[in-house]
Amino acid sequence: MSTIIEETPFLGLQVQDRLPSDENVFPVAWYAVAWSRELGTTPVKRRLLGEDIVLYRDKGGRVHALTAYCSHRGADLTLGRCTAQGLTCAYHGWTFDGTGECVRIPAHPERAIPEFARMTAYATQERANLIWVYPEAISKNVTPPPLSLFPELEDDRFALSPYEQRWQAHLTRVVESVLDVAHLAFVHKRTIGKRVSEAVTQMAFTVPDRDSIDIENGGGRLLYRFPQQWLLRPSQASSAEFINYVTFTPIDRQETMIYGYAGRTFARRIPGLSQIFSRYSRRILNEDKMIVESQHPRPIPEALRMEAHVPADAPQVRFRQRWFEFLSSPNEPKVMIKDGGSRP
Ligand code: FES
């Protein structure tokens, strides 16, 4: 960790005058859409990247994700039920398996099932007690990359206290709020910023690879992994460890869901302590919420020169560079949300 902010290479960078930006364009990545415990035998609806999806468990307990409205007459599949063959629509009983294929049309048991009855399905996985969806149709035969989680989330030494929040804010503004060190003494002056000085003098950060930003600030290390994960870890290893994790999910271009864990290796079995950690983490997020929801333009602007930057903003500047790179790269998969808010 050697980069001192005054020496940061990013502030002096030549940036193209205008970079392509689009508030409707998002990275294709594994996004958390629900806690595992929220999905029992009844299907559940979530909105991801401007599209309503239905989540259901098959009889073996595996999670599947389909677009939420039936290919026949558009009934909400959340009203359906899980059967041995898949998810059965409540209106006329059409049944869809986890790949989106229609496997049963009860009105015509003798006829072949037409291909156009198929639903769009997405790959899912359950990790760290969250359900993750990869927003690329299974029918496209794209193999999703592995989901790389911070090891603390799957380490039995940690008791994890979950919390969540929904913000009326664009993903880019939400990400920047967790890379921001200078706001601590202001926005969090009653909580985590109580003893933090207004002057940013101790921050240093590195960019271990193109998708990572590691910030050291006082006693804490903030680790960001593009596009959707962030972890706060203490700088010094100790026997009593505390971490805080958040992952961001674009509901659409206007709203972002935040799923988080406060994790600890100490006092794991004290009754009620987990609820206290969850509540405190939500309170901190609440302090940020009003500020981030107030920001204009809603996404980060299209070029670096369109907002003012000081050395304390260097990690955010790095994030902007990475985001602009994503927007202009022909090789990075993208999801485009339609103007009306839904996906094409
Ligand atoms: S609307 Fe779903 S089966 Fe007819």
Ligand SMILES: [Fe+2]
């Ligand atoms: Fe904050």
